[in-house]
Amino acid sequence: MAMPENVRGRPVIDTGRCPDGCRACADACPTDAILVDGGPGSARIDLGRCVFCRDCVEGCPEGAITYGRDHRMASRTREDLALSEGVKLAAALERKMLKLLGRSLKLRHVSAGDCSACTAELQALGNVVFDLARFGVQFVASPRHADGLVVTGPVTQNMRLALEKTWKAVASPRLVIAVGACAISGGPFRGLSAVHDGVESVVPVDLFVPGCPPHPLTLLDGLLRLLGRIEDSPR
Amino acid sequence: MKALRNGTSIEERALPVLPPEEFRRAVLRGAEGGRIVAFFGRPLGEGVRLYAVLADDAAGTLAALASDVGDRFLSLTPDCPQAHNFEREICEQHGVHMEGHPWLKPLRSHAAPYSFFQVEGEEIHEVAVGPVHAGLIDPGHFRLQCHGEKVLSLEIHLGYQHRGVEEALENGPDKRAALLAECAAGDTTIGHALAYALAVEALSGSIAPPRAQAIRAIALELERVANHVGDLGALGADIGFLPTAAWFGRLRGEFLNLLATLSGNRYGRGLIRPGGVLCDVPAQLADDATRRLSRARDELRQVAGLFFETSSVRSRIEGTGVLTRQECNALALLGPAARACGTPRDVRRDHPPPGASAPPIPVAIAMTGDVFARSHVRWMETQHSLEYLIEGFRALPAGAIRAACGPPAPGRLAVSLVEGWRGEIAHVALTGEDGRFARYKIKDPSFQNWTALTLAMRGTQISDFPLCNKSFNLSYAGHDL
Ligand code: SF4
Ligand code: SF4
Numbered sequence: 001m002a003m004p005e006n007v008r009g010r011p012v013i014d015t016g017r018c019p020d021g022c023r024a025c026a027d028a029c030p031t032d033a034i035l036v037d038g039g040p041g042s043a044r045i046d047l048g049r050c051v052f053c054r055d056c057v058e059g060c061p062e063g064a065i066t067y068g069r070d071h072r073m074a075s076r077t078r079e080d081l082a083l084s085e086g087v088k089l090a091a092a093l094e095r096k097m098l099k100l101l102g103r104s105l106k107l108r109h110v111s112a113g114d115c116s117a118c119t120a121e122l123q124a125l126g127n128v129v130f131d132l133a134r135f136g137v138q139f140v141a142s143p144r145h146a147d148g149l150v151v152t153g154p155v156t157q158n159m160r161l162a163l164e165k166t167w168k169a170v171a172s173p174r175l176v177i178a179v180g181a182c183a184i185s186g187g188p189f190r191g192l193s194a195v196h197d198g199v200e201s202v203v204p205v206d207l208f209v210p211g212c213p214p215h216p217l218t219l220l221d222g223l224l225r226l227l228g229r230i231e232d233s234p235r
Numbered sequence: 236m237k238a239l240r241n242g243t244s245i246e247e248r249a250l251p252v253l254p255p256e257e258f259r260r261a262v263l264r265g266a267e268g269g270r271i272v273a274f275f276g277r278p279l280g281e282g283v284r285l286y287a288v289l290a291d292d293a294a295g296t297l298a299a300l301a302s303d304v305g306d307r308f309l310s311l312t313p314d315c316p317q318a319h320n321f322e323r324e325i326c327e328q329h330g331v332h333m334e335g336h337p338w339l340k341p342l343r344s345h346a347a348p349y350s351f352f353q354v355e356g357e358e359i360h361e362v363a364v365g366p367v368h369a370g371l372i373d374p375g376h377f378r379l380q381c382h383g384e385k386v387l388s389l390e391i392h393l394g395y396q397h398r399g400v401e402e403a404l405e406n407g408p409d410k411r412a413a414l415l416a417e418c419a420a421g422d423t424t425i426g427h428a429l430a431y432a433l434a435v436e437a438l439s440g441s442i443a444p445p446r447a448q449a450i451r452a453i454a455l456e457l458e459r460v461a462n463h464v465g466d467l468g469a470l471g472a473d474i475g476f477l478p479t480a481a482w483f484g485r486l487r488g489e490f491l492n493l494l495a496t497l498s499g500n501r502y503g504r505g506l507i508r509p510g511g512v513l514c515d516v517p518a519q520l521a522d523d524a525t526r527r528l529s530r531a532r533d534e535l536r537q538v539a540g541l542f543f544e545t546s547s548v549r550s551r552i553e554g555t556g557v558l559t560r561q562e563c564n565a566l567a568l569l570g571p572a573a574r575a576c577g578t579p580r581d582v583r584r585d586h587p588p589p590g591a592s593a594p595p596i597p598v599a600i601a602m603t604g605d606v607f608a609r610s611h612v613r614w615m616e617t618q619h620s621l622e623y624l625i626e627g628f629r630a631l632p633a634g635a636i637r638a639a640c641g642p643p644a645p646g647r648l649a650v651s652l653v654e655g656w657r658g659e660i661a662h663v664a665l666t667g668e669d670g671r672f673a674r675y676k677i678k679d680p681s682f683q684n685w686t687a688l689t690l691a692m693r694g695t696q697i698s699d700f701p702l703c704n705k706s707f708n709l710s711y712a713g714h715d716l
Contacts, residue, residue, distance in 0.1 A: 004492060004495065004496070005496060006495065006496050006497075006499055007495050007496075007499055007500070007501075008499040008500060008505075028410070029410075030410040030411040030413075030414050031411070031414075051414060051504070052499075052500065052504070052505070053414060053504065053505050054499070054505055054513070055410065067499070108367075109371045110367055110374075111367075111372065111373045111374050111396075112374070113374075113395065113396045113397070113398055113712075113715075114373070114396070114421065114712070115418035115419070115420065115421030115712050116373050116420060116421040116422050116710065116711070116712045117418065117421030117422060117424065117502045117504075118421070119371055119372060119373055119421075120421065120422055120502075121501075122371050123371045124488065124491075126371075127481070127484040127485060127487075127488060128481050128484065128485050129485055129488055139370075139371055141369035141370070142369070143367075153396070154398065156395065156396060156397055156398055157345075157397075158343075158345045158394050158395045158396075158397055159366065159374055159395050159396070162366050162367050162374065162395070166367050187418075188411060188414040188415055188417075188418055189398045189399070189400075189403070189415075192398060192399040192402070192403050193399060193402075194397050194398050194399035194402075195398050195399070212418075212504060213421070213501075213502065215501070
């Protein structure tokens with residue numbers, strides 16, 4: 001499946017076009033998501049920080065950055081989101097965990113300071129179009145009923161305690177899914193004194209879903225990969 | 236007092252800086268015939284400079300004034316309830332003690348323990364909810380004092396989403412500023428991005444080309460329709476009338492998807508920037524959009540008909556969570572919440588943005604101030620917006636979508652107002668001598684309307700809470716900033 005027409009999917013850098021020493025895209029990026037740390041052609045996008053704003057596309061004099069229509073970008077580790085060849089898509093949970101979960105996954109959502117767009121896309125997963133429940137994945141009202149947490153937002157100072165308490169209230173082994181640039185890296189709020197720059201600084205994360213906010217298809221893809229329902233090679 | 240219009244700026248030097256007592260009287264006077272749009276502080280020298288922006292909706296004018304105070308100010312709130320949250324915020328942000336304020340509690344800060352209002356007596360019990368809620372929503376904490384099922388009082392403690400947006404905008408505009416405006420309240424990306432763009436344009440003396448203005452107006456109405464329709468669905472779900480919940484829920488997606496076709500993102504991220512818009516509307520998209528909108532309009536009529544004509548729905552929402560017109564005016568409520576109490580307040584009509592040419596969208600009004608009125612106003616607005624959208628896509632002016640927008644001029648104050656789907660969004664930007672933001676103040680309508688929810692809940696049943704809450708659907712993010 002591809003993103004609907006015009007929707008910005010995963011950005012791609014054609015580093016073959018990058019002139020020596022050029023940092024125009026990195027300088028244009030408002031979230032410091034572009035890393036140019038090696039020699040020529042080393043530019044890559046950290047999807048954990050990217051908010052898909054397209055400032056780098058406008059900022060690149062060579063037209064080297066374009067938006068693809070690939071909606072797939074969730075990964076299991078933070079590092080896998082910033083690879084030069086794109087992203088290493090999430091692998092399924094280990095067998096034992098999958099077996100424990102059986103055919104269902106119950107998740108509790110914690111909004112830890114998101115702007116509300118990430119929350120709105122999680123809500124949209126439940127509508128008749130995306131219908132998450134048909135895959136056995138459900139949002140539940142209590143952490144006691146949950147196998148894990150879905151966290152949105154950078155984790156504000158004022159939400160830290162509530163997140164920790166909710167996490168502790170989930171029985172082990174438990175999953176944590178970080179949804180959106182904020183939850184992964186702080187997103188547009190990175191570095192501000194009122195926030196923690198992402199969920200990982202408070203609780204360990206098992207799945208990272210990039211986006212600002214992630215498209216429901218991206219969310220669905222990430223969740224199903226985690227559950228071993230989708231396995232295909234990265235594009 | 237210096238009169239200005241929406242989307243314009245004045246030199247800060249030209250602002251009347253009145254002695255505190257005179258300032259106080261002037262604000263009270265302004266609030267009586269009009270209302271307070273913004274009231275905030277900024278550290279200056281040893282003390283704090285207070286700024287007030289007042290609106291005269293009938294005349295379509297705004298006025299700004301200031302006063303230099305020390306660490307005390309005689310509270311306006313006892314005489315003027317609409318000052319309530321503004322004064323709590325000034326106290327919290329700048330340490331100005333508001334003498335005589337009846338409820339001077341922290342608004343966002345969780346630094347000190349918060350003391351909740353409590354009712355005592357036999358058979359009185361307290362219900363506490365949040366900040367992590369049962370559903371998929373943003374964090375806030377609610378305390379209900381109940382006698383059996385009856386709610387005596389509701390207190391709302393917010394601040395969980397405080398990210399520091401205004402602070403981060405200081406010394407801007409920088410490359411992050413437009414993003415911060417877009418996610419001040421993520422479900423109002425267009426509203427806040429537009430207010431930001433208008434403020435920067437006002438400071439730099441530029442104006443977006445007519446085509447850009449038309450695209451902005453289209454995006455604003457798409458955002459309104461998506462949210463109104465989504466909330467009608469959520470109300471259906473809370474009533475337990477699931478066919479309408481599912482149907483409205485799907486239709487909400489139609490509008491988000493249209494916004495995505497227009498801007499590349501379902502919430503309109505990356506569409507509006509100072510100077511204009513970043514995405515044009517090709518002729519084919521406009522045709523296609525008109526068709527999609529007409530189809531959605533037909534479907535919406537059916538589902539709204541089902542919702543509003545089902546007697547069990549009507550009996551659940553009529554007479555529930557009533558706000559009186561007096562309460563509405565005392566708090567200077569905004570948006571559909573005000574219009575549902577018979578107060579025809581609407582920035583689109585009263586304070587059109589500079590260069591606006593299209594005739595304004597009709598203002599929808601209801602009189603009963605209950606959940607029914609708030610949902611019905613939103614349905615009427617949806618219909619008006621759909622007509623506007625269908626016509627808007629047909630009649631897009633030709634020309635450029637972006638004009639050059641230079642840096643902000645130094646030493647100025649700009650005010651921009653936008654009628655977001657929840658009501659008036661106000662941005663006030665002040666530049667220092669270096670042309671950078673010395674203060675950037677954002678007001679989401681939720682800031683003023685949260686109090687209305689507590690009033691609407693008095694004397695209702697505890698089971699009415701979800702309905703009341705949904706009928707306002709206020710923003711936590713927009714309040715907490
Ligand atoms: S699209 Fe992503 S990488 Fe490009 S400028 Fe925006 S945030 Fe940075
Ligand atoms: S990632 Fe983007 S959409 Fe999600 S909470 Fe952060 S700013 Fe909002």
